Amino acid sequence: MLSLQRIESGYGESNVLRGVNLDVEPGQVVCLMGRNGVGKTTLMKTLMGLLKTRKGSIQWKGQELSTHDPAKRARSGIGYVPQGREIFPQLTVKENLLLGLETSAASVKTFPEDVLAMFPVLATMYGRQGGDLSGGQQQQLAFARALAARPGLLLLDEPTEGIQPSIVEDIRQVILQIKAKGEISILLVEQSIDFVRGAADYIYVMDKGAIALQGTPRELDMSQFEHHLSV
Numbered sequence: 297m298l299s300l301q302r303i304e305s306g307y308g309e310s311n312v313l314r315g316v317n318l319d320v321e322p323g324q325v326v327c328l329m330g331r332n333g334v335g336k337t338t339l340m341k342t343l344m345g346l347l348k349t350r351k352g353s354i355q356w357k358g359q360e361l362s363t364h365d366p367a368k369r370a371r372s373g374i375g376y377v378p379q380g381r382e383i384f385p386q387l388t389v390k391e392n393l394l395l396g397l398e399t400s401a402a403s404v405k406t407f408p409e410d411v412l413a414m415f416p417v418l419a420t421m422y423g424r425q426g427g428d429l430s431g432g433q434q435q436q437l438a439f440a441r442a443l444a445a446r447p448g449l450l451l452l453d454e455p456t457e458g459i460q461p462s463i464v465e466d467i468r469q470v471i472l473q474i475k476a477k478g479e480i481s482i483l484l485v486e487q488s489i490d491f492v493r494g495a496a497d498y499i500y501v502m503d504k505g506a507i508a509l510q511g512t513p514r515e516l517d518m519s520q521f522e523h524h525l526s527v
């Protein structure tokens with residue numbers, strides 16, 4: 297349903313991605329791993345259209361996406377939770393969540409009560425400004441806002457990075473709940489081998505802008521896996 301073929305992209309003169317091939321099937325959790333600086337965020341941004349695809353193709357539900365702008369990609373059902381806490385600090389939790397509906401694929405404009413139920417802490421802080429939330433809570437808000445748009449595919453770029461352990465666990469539980477429902481595919485950048493081995497249907501390991509290793513958690517050779525992840 298998502299298929300990347302020979303993707304190249306980068307910044308200025310330099311190419312970061314050097315021919316990335318990657319697939320995400322319906323309902324799958326696909327994890328993207330790799331050391332710092334190998335191009336994982338660059339791949340997410342290229343997928344979302346924040347960086348230009350220089351070569352290659354991005355097929356999503358049979359449509360070529362690589363020439364579409366980010367808003368059009370969002371409307372076609374791709375949700376993106378970037379690295380960091382990109383919420384609107386001056387807006388309330390409620391207003392931030394409602395903004396998620398603006399990018400929703402079609403006529404789904406009902407308030408996402410079920411999404412709020414997945415993040416109980418947000419319900420208790422509904423009228424507070426986004427900027428008053430802790431870093432981990434802001435990350436949950438960004439996640440909830442993306443879910444509010446009812447995406448078919450969710451791109452999560454290290455959603456647990458730099459967050460207190462209890463919230464890391466909450467976020468991981470939400471990922472597992474989504475997987476159990478099977479309605480939304482997830483492409484997840486994640487560093488924890490233990491979590492990935494438990495949650496992923498399929499794993500891609502990047503090195504120097506290309507996929508160096510791929511397979512199901514059972515198929516992957518652990519020594520090779522660790523070789524590509526060790527600093």
Ligand SMILES: Nc1ncnc2c1ncn2[C@@H]1O[C@H](COP(=O)(O)OP(=O)(O)OP(=O)(O)O)[C@@H](O)[C@H]1O
Binds near residue numbers: 312332333335336338
């Ligand atoms: N805005 C930018 N301008 C120029 N080069 C950049 C920019 N952002 C990233 N890069 C470079 O692109 C390469 C890939 O970076 P990218 O952020 O995609 O890696 P990553 O695998 O996501 O790493 P991390 O885990 O540290 O986020 C790095 O060499 C980085 O220095």
